[in-house]
Amino acid sequence: MQTKVILENAGSWETPPPLSSFLKHGEMTVNAYCSRIWVQQRIIPSDRQNIDDLIRRNKLHPIKSTPKNKLFLKSEIIQRNWK
Numbered sequence: 001m002q003t004k005v006i007l008e009n010a011g012s013w014e015t016p017p018p019l020s021s022f023l024k025h026g027e028m029t030v031n032a033y034c035s036r037i038w039v040q041q042r043i044i045p046s047d048r049q050n051i052d053d054l055i056r057r058n059k060l061h062p063i064k065s066t067p068k069n070k071l072f073l074k075s076e077i078i079q080r081n082w083k
Contacts, residue, residue, distance in 0.1 A: 054080075 015023055018038050022030055030038075051070070054060035060080065062070040 016038065019030060055062065060072065060076065062072055064071040
């Protein structure tokens with residue numbers, strides 16, 4: 001598998017925690033699997049990126065909201081078909 005290079009001059013304080021363990025062991029590269037997992041954990045899935053915008057434009061209506069979560073009717077989500 002192809003590997004991804006970690007900055008050679010980076011210290012563990014400059015490297016994200018999952019990757020800093022490689023540096024601690026003197027490894028300057030990360031396999032493609034570990035690199036992909038790290039990136040996937042930090043990217044918001046595309047199906048979650050526009051929810052606030054849809055609510056602001058009155059295209060999607062939460063039936064219940066808390067500071068961290070919003071609850072929607074499944075039928076409204078299916079109707080949108082995420083297009």
